[in-house]
Amino acid sequence: MKRRDFINWVGLGWIASSLPVAIAACSSDTTSTSGGWQTVGTSAELDKTGQLLAKDSPVGTVLVVGTSKGENLTAVDPTCTHAGCTVAWEPPTKTFLCPCHGSEYGVDGKVQKGPATNPLKTYAAKIEGNSVVVKPT
Numbered sequence: 001m002k003r004r005d006f007i008n009w010v011g012l013g014w015i016a017s018s019l020p021v022a023i024a025a026c027s028s029d030t031t032s033t034s035g036g037w038q039t040v041g042t043s044a045e046l047d048k049t050g051q052l053l054a055k056d057s058p059v060g061t062v063l064v065v066g067t068s069k070g071e072n073l074t075a076v077d078p079t080c081t082h083a084g085c086t087v088a089w090e091p092p093t094k095t096f097l098c099p100c101h102g103s104e105y106g107v108d109g110k111v112q113k114g115p116a117t118n119p120l121k122t123y124a125a126k127i128e129g130n131s132v133v134v135k136p137t
Contacts, residue, residue: 037126037133040075043068046132051089053078059123062134063096065089065107068127075125075134076109082116096120 040054040062052064063078076096078087085100095112096105103116110119123134 036135037128038135039128039131039133040064041132043127043130043132050091052132057134059134059136061086062123063087063089064125064132064134066125068132073125073127073132074107075123076105077121077123079120080116081111081118081120082114087120 038058040057040059041052041064046052046064047067047069050065050067052062054062054064061077061079062075064073064075066073076087078096079085080087080098080100080103082098082103083100085098087096087098087103087105089095090097093104094107096109098104098116101115102113103111104113105116105120106112108119109122111117122137124137125132125134127133
């Protein structure tokens, strides 16, 4: 093999090995939107029960409460800050209730009744097209 042929093969190999990196850099991520907003579900899922629990979202576990027709969506990390249990939304009292030890959190994620002392992590939430999107606050 001539030196020129060898150099051409090495160059071609380098270009071929770089191609997947270039393609990945140019591809779009369908789970994120502009400004740090992350898709956690659809508005149809939210409207079924008035709440949407996304366990494997890009920002972690998120519980979104409301409807796509309402202006105010509430979104929190539903992990109780006391014992790590998953809190449930209680529509009549508009609180998040921990089934393990009875901690209660308000719509803003702040503790209303212990034993928990730290608030739930909250997110800004909105409807974008047919998607429910959140971003950390």
